[in-house]
Amino acid sequence: MVRDGLASWNDGAAKRSILDFVQRVTTEGGKDFVPVPERIAVFDNDGTLWCEQPFPFQGLFVLDRIRALAPQHPEWKDQQPFKGVIENDMKSLAAGGMPALVELVMATHAGMTSEEFDGIVKDWLATSRHPKFNQPYTDLVYQPMVELLAFLRANDFETFIVSGGGIEFMRTFSEKTYGVPPHQVVGSSIVTKYEVLDGKPVLMRDAKLDFYDDHDGKPVAINKFIGRRPIAAFGNSDGDFQMLEWVTGGSGPRFALLVHHEDAVREFAYNRSAVGNLEQALQEAPKRGWIVVSMKNDWNQIFAYEDKEALQREPELSASVRS
């Protein structure tokens, strides 16, 4: 039975396409019926389930961590890319490109146990606020997508996150924020090693890339972690292109959707993020039958934290929040 809990979705082609797909795959005896174990849906995270501007939030975590750790590393003040971060010199930082980013990631993500990393990320999420919206990052998840996750699960889908973000970073909040348990979160990873220290077994995080879960990596990771081709995929960028292609390349009913960021007032408007283009996926969407969601027109609420009634009562506050 299809139950519609998609209150933040305006009535329109995007919402109707979701309802229609779920109706078809759950109708027993119908030609598009899909047995429960095959109802797998995969979601990108950055830009699809939560905001990714002005910079993917895990990148903001890296910058904050470098600054927090700087007193223990006096050598960093003369050493790029650390110097650029400490001095908030984004130009030098950008000049370092991907190698600089990797160096910063390893300095903040490795050299500790998995449990320690979990605690560090949870602390950061509990205490940090977004530079524009002044909200905890985990409140900057898209309310319509949270509703969509729950709607699919209510119709016996298993929902997975398949993101370029760090797998252990996302797992610190995915269950509470999205209702997605750790074992249904797939992401990029660094090498982890099993060690017994003073009789206590630990998993040590090592400063080496294990897997980069973006572009071609997404279908590979879906195969490795899920082991079955999903029937629905949700993304927003070119990094999701192959995932949507893989999912919709299967036989039987398939669904793919891209979130399009063109609401500069309530969120951000962009066709290129810090981590990649969005254009190939958006251009290919109509040819391939992928649905494009207009955040401006299809969603009556963007963020989970927003209280629409309060915003209506206090337009000045609303405007300042949305500056």
Next chain:
Amino acid sequence: MVRDGLASWNDGAAKRSILDFVQRVTTEGGKDFVPVPERIAVFDNDGTLWCEQPFPFQGLFVLDRIRALAPQHPEWKDQQPFKGVIENDMKSLAAGGMPALVELVMATHAGMTSEEFDGIVKDWLATSRHPKFNQPYTDLVYQPMVELLAFLRANDFETFIVSGGGIEFMRTFSEKTYGVPPHQVVGSSIVTKYEVLDGKPVLMRDAKLDFYDDHDGKPVAINKFIGRRPIAAFGNSDGDFQMLEWVTGGSGPRFALLVHHEDAVREFAYNRSAVGNLEQALQEAPKRGWIVVSMKNDWNQIFAYEDKEALQREPELSASVRS
């Protein structure tokens, strides 16, 4: 509520320890209560959920496949390790050691798509019979362990397989045979690549090891695939040692169990298999509070295929099956 569907388990210390553990972790308000999302149990496969003698079944698949493919590879008849397999010369084969085994695995597991491999394995499982028991391999699963998987799930556990066996090999039968869906099967893997061939996206299996899921690899894989420390672990060999150590090294109620193969009449008796020792784990078990199951004394039925009444009615047939 604890429901006991463990009909193939004799009443004894092993069965009682399982019932006691499940009772404790599911009793709300009790000091050992474990919330549902943390009820994760991990199971080795070879020698724990199904038979692994005279050779792990995936190894028998490799040998059968080499012989099936030999007509397409005339060069193999003069080339080790293929020559040894074709001529059933197990001595030459053993002399080749691990490099020979890896060569045979790659020749039978790579160079095809994931879908093609899935079909090949399913065909083999449907048509092959065990050399001693003359049964399909998927009927040589341990009935008490199948009951245990179902019992744990009935008490809101998520059950995962964490095996040195090939992840895609196991996924061909895990759902039907064990009730464990593909995304809850963790195993060894080879590298897979995403390609688009004539407009059709495929996952090509490449002749390179990706991950070996045994010994130290098991806690690492648990962390990667499950992202949470299980509270119960089931194994049979030294390859499971670190998994049991990792699981029982956590705080709160923990459970670990080893299946001990000492029933030469109904199954096999061994302390060393083709792929490794069992002795370290068995020796450490009492010190660490791990339960050791005697297949002879604790299980009144071994295999899922056995019909106990029929065996009682026809002792001659029974003896011949168990030669």
